[in-house]
Amino acid sequence: MLNLTIDGKKVQAEAGWTLLDTARQHHIEIPTLCYHEAVEPFGACRLCVVELRQGDNSRLVASCVYPAEEGLEVHTMSEKVKNVRRWILEMLLSECPASEAVREMAAEYGVDSTRFEVRNPEEECILCGLCVRACAQVVGANAISTVGRGAQKEIGSPYLIPGEACVACGTCVTVCPTGAMRARFDRVRGVPEVVMAKAGK
Amino acid sequence: MAQTAIDIDIDEIIERYPGKPEYLIFLMQDIQAAFNYISPEALTLVCDHTGVAESQAYAVATFYNSFSLEPKGENLVQVCLGTACHLKGSGLIAENLMRSIGLDEPGTTEDLKYTVETVNCLGACALAPVAVVNEAYQPKVSSPKLMKTVKKLGDA
Amino acid sequence: MEELEQLRGELQAAVDPDQTMIVVCHGTGCVANGSQDVTQALKNALAEAGEDIKVMPGIKTTGCHGFCSRGPLVIIKPANVFYQQVKPGDVEEIVAQTILKGETVDRLLYKHPQSGDALETTDEIPFYAGQERVVLQNIGQIDPTDLEDALRAGAYAGMAKALTAMQPAEVIESVTKAGLRGRGGAGFPTGVKWGLAAKHGDVEKFVLCNADEGDPGAFMDRSVMEGDPHAVVEGMIIGGYAIGANVGYVYVRAEYPLAIKHLEMALDDARALGLLGENILGSGFNFDIRINRGAGAFVCGEETALMRSVEGKVGEPVPRPPYPSDKGLFGKPSVLNNVETWANVSRILDRGWEWFAGLGTEKSKGTKVFALVGKVNNVGLVEVPMGIKLKEIVMEIGGGVPGSDHFKAVQTGGPSGGCLPWEDAELPVDFDSLIAAGSMMGSGGMIVMDDRDCMVDVAKYFLGFLEEESCGKCFPCRLGVPRLRETLNRFSKGQGTVEDIDDLYSLAEAIKMGSLCALGGTAPNAVLSTLRYFRGEYEAHILEHRCPAGVCKDLITYKIDPDTCTGCRACARACPQEAISGEKKKPHTIDESLCIRCGMCMESCKFGAIQVF
Numbered sequence: 001m002l003n004l005t006i007d008g009k010k011v012q013a014e015a016g017w018t019l020l021d022t023a024r025q026h027h028i029e030i031p032t033l034c035y036h037e038a039v040e041p042f043g044a045c046r047l048c049v050v051e052l053r054q055g056d057n058s059r060l061v062a063s064c065v066y067p068a069e070e071g072l073e074v075h076t077m078s079e080k081v082k083n084v085r086r087w088i089l090e091m092l093l094s095e096c097p098a099s100e101a102v103r104e105m106a107a108e109y110g111v112d113s114t115r116f117e118v119r120n121p122e123e124e125c126i127l128c129g130l131c132v133r134a135c136a137q138v139v140g141a142n143a144i145s146t147v148g149r150g151a152q153k154e155i156g157s158p159y160l161i162p163g164e165a166c167v168a169c170g171t172c173v174t175v176c177p178t179g180a181m182r183a184r185f186d187r188v189r190g191v192p193e194v195v196m197a198k199a200g201k
Numbered sequence: 202m203a204q205t206a207i208d209i210d211i212d213e214i215i216e217r218y219p220g221k222p223e224y225l226i227f228l229m230q231d232i233q234a235a236f237n238y239i240s241p242e243a244l245t246l247v248c249d250h251t252g253v254a255e256s257q258a259y260a261v262a263t264f265y266n267s268f269s270l271e272p273k274g275e276n277l278v279q280v281c282l283g284t285a286c287h288l289k290g291s292g293l294i295a296e297n298l299m300r301s302i303g304l305d306e307p308g309t310t311e312d313l314k315y316t317v318e319t320v321n322c323l324g325a326c327a328l329a330p331v332a333v334v335n336e337a338y339q340p341k342v343s344s345p346k347l348m349k350t351v352k353k354l355g356d357a
Numbered sequence: 358m359e360e361l362e363q364l365r366g367e368l369q370a371a372v373d374p375d376q377t378m379i380v381v382c383h384g385t386g387c388v389a390n391g392s393q394d395v396t397q398a399l400k401n402a403l404a405e406a407g408e409d410i411k412v413m414p415g416i417k418t419t420g421c422h423g424f425c426s427r428g429p430l431v432i433i434k435p436a437n438v439f440y441q442q443v444k445p446g447d448v449e450e451i452v453a454q455t456i457l458k459g460e461t462v463d464r465l466l467y468k469h470p471q472s473g474d475a476l477e478t479t480d481e482i483p484f485y486a487g488q489e490r491v492v493l494q495n496i497g498q499i500d501p502t503d504l505e506d507a508l509r510a511g512a513y514a515g516m517a518k519a520l521t522a523m524q525p526a527e528v529i530e531s532v533t534k535a536g537l538r539g540r541g542g543a544g545f546p547t548g549v550k551w552g553l554a555a556k557h558g559d560v561e562k563f564v565l566c567n568a569d570e571g572d573p574g575a576f577m578d579r580s581v582m583e584g585d586p587h588a589v590v591e592g593m594i595i596g597g598y599a600i601g602a603n604v605g606y607v608y609v610r611a612e613y614p615l616a617i618k619h620l621e622m623a624l625d626d627a628r629a630l631g632l633l634g635e636n637i638l639g640s641g642f643n644f645d646i647r648i649n650r651g652a653g654a655f656v657c658g659e660e661t662a663l664m665r666s667v668e669g670k671v672g673e674p675v676p677r678p679p680y681p682s683d684k685g686l687f688g689k690p691s692v693l694n695n696v697e698t699w700a701n702v703s704r705i706l707d708r709g710w711e712w713f714a715g716l717g718t719e720k721s722k723g724t725k726v727f728a729l730v731g732k733v734n735n736v737g738l739v740e741v742p743m744g745i746k747l748k749e750i751v752m753e754i755g756g757g758v759p760g761s762d763h764f765k766a767v768q769t770g771g772p773s774g775g776c777l778p779w780e781d782a783e784l785p786v787d788f789d790s791l792i793a794a795g796s797m798m799g800s801g802g803m804i805v806m807d808d809r810d811c812m813v814d815v816a817k818y819f820l821g822f823l824e825e826e827s828c829g830k831c832f833p834c835r836l837g838v839p840r841l842r843e844t845l846n847r848f849s850k851g852q853g854t855v856e857d858i859d860d861l862y863s864l865a866e867a868i869k870m871g872s873l874c875a876l877g878g879t880a881p882n883a884v885l886s887t888l889r890y891f892r893g894e895y896e897a898h899i900l901e902h903r904c905p906a907g908v909c910k911d912l913i914t915y916k917i918d919p920d921t922c923t924g925c926r927a928c929a930r931a932c933p934q935e936a937i938s939g940e941k942k943k944p945h946t947i948d949e950s951l952c953i954r955c956g957m958c959m960e961s962c963k964f965g966a967i968q969v970f
Contacts, residue, residue, distance in 0.1 A: 043676040044831050046871045060870045065676040084833065084871035087864055091836035115860070116840055127829070142254035146671070146829070148263045149654070151839050153829035158259035159241065165256065225669035226652055230611070253669070264671045264828075266653030267611055283573035284768065284804045285730040287818050293956045300933060300955075321655065321822065323612060324576030326730035327386045327425030327737060338389035343960045345931060 004072040006050075013068035020048055020063040023076060030076055031085065031105055033177055034128035035064045039137045045128055047105075049084050051075040060084060082109065090114050096123045099178040125180035127153055131172035141167050144188055155184065162190030209235045211243055220250045225258060229268055238269045274309045274316035276354045279333040280347075283322025291330040295319050297344040298351060314355050358521040358638055361513065368509050375435060377414035377456065382430040382497065384421025384580060385615060386737075391444070392429035398445035399431075402452040414456055417506075420584015420619075422497040423738035424484055427467065432497075437478040440465040470734055470756045484735045487754040489716070489742045491724045492700045496584030501619050504587065504626035512587040513632050515706030519595045520640040528599040529555060532702060535710035536722035541567055541658075541695035542773065542799045543875070544721070544788035547702070553682035554690040555600045562602040563686045564593055565693040567663060568609035568616070571655040572771025573822065575802035577726040578696035580738050582609065582616035585700070586623035590646060592699030594633065595706055597644045600692055605646040608663050611653065620648060655772075655826035659874050660685075660693045662828065673830045674874035695800065697726055717743030721787035726801050729755050732764070733805040741786070748782035751805055758807050766806045766890070770799030772819045772826075773879035775886025776812060795886040797879070811908035812891040813898055817845040819883035827876065834877030837868040841884060848895060849909040851902035858888065858895065907969040910954045914970050917958075919944035921966035928958035928967065 002013045006028055013022040018041065023030050034045035041064040049060045053073045060080060075081065089106040094116035096102060106112070129146060132155065136142050143165035147156050157163045166189040173181045214231050218224035228247045232239050239262060248255050262268045280286075280295040295307075299317055302310055309316040325331045328340035332347050339350060381387075381396045399416055407413070414433075422430050427441035433455055440451065440462065447465060454460045466475040467482055479485045499506045507513075519528045533548025554562055566589060570578040582589060593605040609617055624646055627633040635643050649667050657663045657672040664686045666672040685691025694702075701723060705713045717723050721743040727750065730736050734756035741750060751757070751764055758764050766776040769786075775796035777784065784790055788798050806815065820842035829835045844861055847853045865881030872878045888895060897903045904912040917928070917937075924942040929935075936952045939945030947958070959967040 042830075043873055046832050046873070049871055062676060062873070067678060080866075080870055083863065084867045087837065087867035088832050088871065091840060092832070095836060117843075126832075127835070129830075136254075142256050145256040145260035146264075147260060148829075149671075150827040150829040151824060151835060153835070158244075158255050163255065165254065221669075223667070223669040226649070226666065227669075230650060230652060251669070257670070260671050261652075261669070264654060268652065282822075284802070284818070285574050285736075287573075288731055288804070288806065288810055288815075290956060290960075297933070297955050297957055320612070321571065321826075322573035322575065324570070324579045324728075325385055325389060326574055326576065326728060327428070328389055329730070329736075331389075338385075340389050344955075344957050345961050 002068050002070045004068060004070065004074060006074045007076055015068075017068045018064055019050060019061070019066045019068055019072075019074060022068045023050075023063065023074075028076060030063055031108075032064060033101075033105075033126060034130060036130055036134070036175055038175065039130065039133040041065045042129055042133065045088070045126070047085055047088060049081055051078045051081050085109055086111055091116060092126055094118050096126050096178065096180070098122050099124045099126065099180070101178050102126065123180075124178045124183070125155060126178055127155065128177060129155075130175045130177065131155060131181050134171045134175040139167065139169055139171050141165055141169070143167070144172065155181075157188045160187065162186075162188060166190075211235075211246060215246055215250050218250075220252060222251050222253050225251050225253050225261060226265075229258075229262060233268055238272045241270075271309070272313065274313050276315050276335055276351070277318065277333075278315060278335075278347075278351055279318045279320045279323075281321075281323045281325070281329070281331045281333075282319045283324075283326060283329070285326035285329040286322075286331060289330045291332075294330055294332070294342060294344050294347060298347055301348050302351065302355075315351065358517045361508075361517050361632075361638060365508050365511075365514075368505050372509065376412060378417055378434040379414050379451075379456075380417050380419055380432040380434060380497070382420075382422045382428060382432075383418040384425065384428070384583060385576075386421065386425035387428035387430055390428045390442075394445045395429050395431065395443050395448060398448040399452070402448050403456075406452050406457065409457060417500050419499060420496045420501045421580040421738060423493065423580070423740075424482075424735065425738065426734070426736035431465075432479065437480060439467060439477070439479045439482065441467050484737070484739070484754055484756065487749065488740050489724050490740050491704055491716070492581060492588070492697055492726055493584075493738070493740045494704070495588065496580060499585065501584050501586055502622050504623070504630065507585070507587045511707060512703075513591050513627075515703045515708075516591045516594050516632070517638055519706050520598055520638055520642055525555065525599045525601060528595060528706070531710045532599070532705060535705045535713040536717075536720075537698065537701055537705060537713065538721065538788060539694060540697035540701065540725065540800065542770070542797065544798060547694060547698055550682060550694075551596065551600050551692055553680070554602075554685075554692045557683070557690045559601065561689045562600055563689055563691040564596045564600065564602045564605045565663070565667070565686065565691060566593055566605065566607040566609075566699055567658060567660070567693055567695040568607050568613075569651045569658045569663060570610060570613075570696070570800060571658045571826075572773075572800050572802045574730050574768075574804045575728045575771060575800050577728055577738060577801045579610075579613050579616050581696050581700055581726075582613070583619050586616075586619045587627065588700040588703045589620070589696055590623050590627055590633065592694075592702035593646060594637065594644050595702050596692060596694065596699065598642050600690070602692070603643050603645070605644065606649055606667050606686070607646060608649045608651060608657070608667055611650045617648060617650065624648075654828070655822075656828045656874075656876055659876060661874070663693065664691065671828075673828045674876075676873060697801070718785065718787050720789055725786070725798065727803040728801060729803050729805070731768075731805040732758050732807040732810070734759055743787045744785045746782070747777065747784045747786055750786065750803065752782075755805065758805060761807055764805050765808050765810060766812065766815075766887075768796075768804040768806065768815065769802065770797035770879075770882070771802050772823050773797060773875065773882055774799045774802075775882045776806070776815065776890065777886075778890040780890070795889050796882070809906055809908070811849075811904055811906035812887040812894050813845060813849050813904070814906075814908045816883045816887045817842060817849060820845060820880070823876065823880045827880075831871075831873035831877060833868045833871035834873070834880060837864060837872075838877070838880050840864065841868070841881060845884065848898045849904070850911040851898055851909075853899045855896070855899065857899070858892075861888070913954065914949055915947050915952055915954060915956075915958060916968050916970060917945050917947055918966045918968055921964050923964055923966075925963070927961045927963065931957040931961035933957060 093114040538544040922944040929937040
């Protein structure tokens, strides 16, 4: 057993646990968007950052990937942590304003509006990559991936058209934290013939 | 350049490397070099050979700058936007060149005559601002100089 | 090992040190300026003069001599007569005067920028005299495509020593004691890094060379690979032996075709001579190297992203821990160092850690190679001892700023670094001083800026660069860098408020602290360092709607000086907007409402009549 403190509270962790595992085991809330038990942690959304302090030194790490270590002093709600979360949430509000999940989480941090320009009011996808990882790691279909890079990145199947790799299992839709995959699903699997027939096509 | 590509046997390229995922980028680079772009058919062959899922290969093809999924123009003009070139006005030079051949942003002209790319530092800072026209370095270019060089290629 | 030293001795003995050798620089800069034509002209001229020459001089083409702004360079050895900006047409005179008569061609000599005196040899030129060449010691001396020439200069002596006379642990100890810190940017102690990988014992491991030199304004590593590829190969073999790896990978930018070619030749030649491959020098140690070409992604300079790319994947960084020394390439313990670090390893093993530890400062040992570029007289590649003052590099070795007695700023560390003002001219250049000043060493780009460079524009430039190069995986970088750039965009249009500056600080902090890798973690540095030293310039944009340097398009106007304008119509012909009018041979004027500030008029004016306000 490893001994560490989270927000001043002494807690124990088993070797191999992450800081997020440890906190959740002890009912300490840490917000996440790109994390899901069913797939490998990714460390991308950075909402789960926590502060590690050692004397005067301090740094932020993503708790979903950082391993619990003996003697760590962890702070989950310090000013530095909240500053990172607030900015990410405010930027998400402008990037994917249609997402209910993002709006709710932002409100918890007192972020009700965004100073940034909204490009697409319909956008829900936060690019957490859960759909891609679930399709690869859980289903094994590898039907979708991230396409492009940086600010232009998006989620899709090759050439952004329906492909044969999709088995239409819907795992990506289930795992999506914002509901964005619902709208993209047909572009990945193609519109099934039944639906086409109903629509009289 | 692109014209000779037809003679190149894609199977010969595929067989240059063992069928392992780590050779994905090698293969895509060789295909890009031979054909000037990576066609969907070529990408499928690469995936079959290396055992990489098509979605993964597509992710790689769209992540790295050097891969193009569409044919490029006959003439390739690269304008360096490294810091030294930027300070000496390469941003304006690129804009002026693109405007003069009817491009709003880096890319290929409709008639497939030119592809203009802006590139990160070529490491030829002593020649700043520098452009590369069909692999030939153009040291200390200016907008008028570069536009003239490029127009000449098009007329040839 | 004895055989290697015997061969080296024979090779050295076969060369007459007094024989005249004409060295032509074939670095990328000189080649672009036509040095290959100069070499051809030399060959022709020598053949023609053949009968008149008593002892035929040799011609040697080498890697980059560093003095790129003066190329093509020709040096006549052994006297080291230095000719600059040599054209094929000058060659006949060089042969007639210098080769046949032993006299110098004065008009081709370098003139001292202040005194105007013609300087005859490299040793007299401040650009060279102020340097301390360790990594670059052979570059410009040897033919990089000739292993025998490299051997004459001492190549593979350090490797031979390590493999035949030292235990792996002793090699690591030497590198640690030398105090070598990684030259790729962060300055992590190299020996410590090796020790972390070595401790995994007898498992498959890898060494890698980061040759994905992506910082704009940096070309140190390219020059090393082009000019002395064996130094890199030798360093990697030593590293492989030290940590217990049998395979090495060089990940090199595809934009460096000549570097790739020279490396490939070096590997083939080393294999043929038994310096690479199975049972190197009979030591029982096997090691080979393969080359991966980059595919165009700056983020692949980050070690975990680089390893993913070598695996054939998308170059996205992954969180550390696990560190690459535990779980790196293909999940195996791996050590990644950059080109300059590997070259230093060869020197340390050859000349001993004590010698290396005697160079530089207490915490930053050795030398550092910088690419000195921008608004500086002597653009090129320089190697200086750590701890040298910023001013010495720019104003002495670099010969100062054209038309000015000071620089406005010096940018170091590439997109991750920052801008240092003239007030920091006395700053010692080492890892820790640069970080304390808000910049960083980075891989060695040093970009000099003068009063015509706008700091808001420079910060915007670097953010734009990083926005394009962000992999897009982690949210703070993907979302935050574009937002920082947008704010600066508004500033450069004269919009925004002083409160926006406060927000900028807060967002910058969130990006720095929250990002997954160093690309995002250092992305705000360009903004933060320019705000720290040039806040007044930001305020001039926001409060006075003015760009003091005359760069930001929306805040400037182009005007024609009626006294200088000759009415030649060159500008009017160049203007894509037909915004310039005036009678022939009479001063012209620009219609501001039509002007798009493209600068074409300024570039086409031969009289300097176009001014920016």
